[in-house]
Amino acid sequence: MLYWPLAMPANVTPDYKHAEEAFRTAKTADEKIARLENMITLLPKHKGTDHLFADLKRRLAKLKEEAEGGTGHRGAHAGPEIRREGAAQVVLVGPTGAGKSSILRAITHAEPEVGDWPFVTRAMQPGMAFFEDAPIQLVDSPAVAPDTMPVHLLGVVRGADGVLLVEDLARDSLLDDLEAVTTVFSERHVRLVRERAEAHDRDAVRCLVVANKTDAPGAADRLAVLRETVADRLDVVPCSCAPHARESRPLGGSVADLPGVLFRWLRIVRVYTRTPGKRFERTKPFTVFEGGTVGEVCALVHRDFADQLRFARLWRGPAAAALASPHGGGGDPLTVSKTEAVQDGDVLELHL
Ligand SMILES: Nc1nc2c(ncn2[C@@H]2O[C@H](COP(=O)(O)OP(=O)(O)OP(=O)(O)O)[C@@H](O)[C@H]2O)c(=O)[nH]1
Numbered sequence: 001m002l003y004w005p006l007a008m009p010a011n012v013t014p015d016y017k018h019a020e021e022a023f024r025t026a027k028t029a030d031e032k033i034a035r036l037e038n039m040i041t042l043l044p045k046h047k048g049t050d051h052l053f054a055d056l057k058r059r060l061a062k063l064k065e066e067a068e069g070g071t072g073h074r075g076a077h078a079g080p081e082i083r084r085e086g087a088a089q090v091v092l093v094g095p096t097g098a099g100k101s102s103i104l105r106a107i108t109h110a111e112p113e114v115g116d117w118p119f120v121t122r123a124m125q126p127g128m129a130f131f132e133d134a135p136i137q138l139v140d141s142p143a144v145a146p147d148t149m150p151v152h153l154l155g156v157v158r159g160a161d162g163v164l165l166v167e168d169l170a171r172d173s174l175l176d177d178l179e180a181v182t183t184v185f186s187e188r189h190v191r192l193v194r195e196r197a198e199a200h201d202r203d204a205v206r207c208l209v210v211a212n213k214t215d216a217p218g219a220a221d222r223l224a225v226l227r228e229t230v231a232d233r234l235d236v237v238p239c240s241c242a243p244h245a246r247e248s249r250p251l252g253g254s255v256a257d258l259p260g261v262l263f264r265w266l267r268i269v270r271v272y273t274r275t276p277g278k279r280f281e282r283t284k285p286f287t288v289f290e291g292g293t294v295g296e297v298c299a300l301v302h303r304d305f306a307d308q309l310r311f312a313r314l315w316r317g318p319a320a321a322a323l324a325s326p327h328g329g330g331g332d333p334l335t336v337s338k339t340e341a342v343q344d345g346d347v348l349e350l351h352l
């Protein structure tokens, strides 16, 4: 008979094992916390992992207490853990006052405090932005300053699909601010990059610079300097949270355009399903990232479907549009297998 050690279920994923290895090699307290948070995120949640889950949470609480000098004081402001929801998760990071919370307020239903004094935000807070019918989770965070990494931030950033580095175009110090933020991350072995070279490189996180306050005096010159300075490593998107910017788009920036920018930047692909023999009605899409397959979509519809799929019928482009029209016609579908890559707007009919 085989005995498994109590807290070591057999069916953890390769990603989890990878995270566990990373945790073992962590040196600093911040690293340990971040990597343990990552393990907790990646642990499959079912009955067989209950003990391990509880054990990891206990270790995390202890590490945090130690990191905070045993007082638990900073923990009181750290806020709840952020559960991933939507098609993708993106974290707003940056110096104090750049407008992270203003962005969250403008394009989600969340109502974080906004203010013109330093370090307004004390806790991570999520909100859901929508590009058409695609939900994108944004997570607001406390400011990053030299030598200051908010306790929960590193773990959330490592598990996220990307980071929006919010910069303040009203401030002359914006290049120093940007340098300070990227340094605080790199000192903790997280590189903010335009593209990740390898999917499993968990030390690299995709990053887009959001140049906020395009409405401010002097913003045009600072935007030009910022663009030139980071051109070789990061892309910059202009933004303004000022109410009039929705119409006037100073320097091409309006926070209202951000969901669309994020949808394209994240390469989200929406796929709709159709029940065989029934009229097609466009309901909530299933979402994957570019390169995702019919098999991946199947697994989202039902855990067992990817294994059971015999073939799928697929409507694409004009055929999909015709299917959604009031007459419900629709051109001829393609017959595809689960290895077929899906495209945004595809309609799938799964045959098991
Ligand atoms: N003119 C202008 N002011 C802005 C814009 N966005 C935000 N602000 C102002 O900038 C100040 C700081 O905004 P917040 O959203 O609180 O900044 P934050 O990055 O969340 O700051 P912390 O929580 O301290 O890290 C507030 O007074 C906002 O009203 C903008 O696009 N244009």
Ligand SMILES: [Mg+2]
Residues within 6 Å of the ligand: 100, 101, 102, 112, 113, 114, 120, 121, 140, 141
């Ligand atoms: Mg804030």
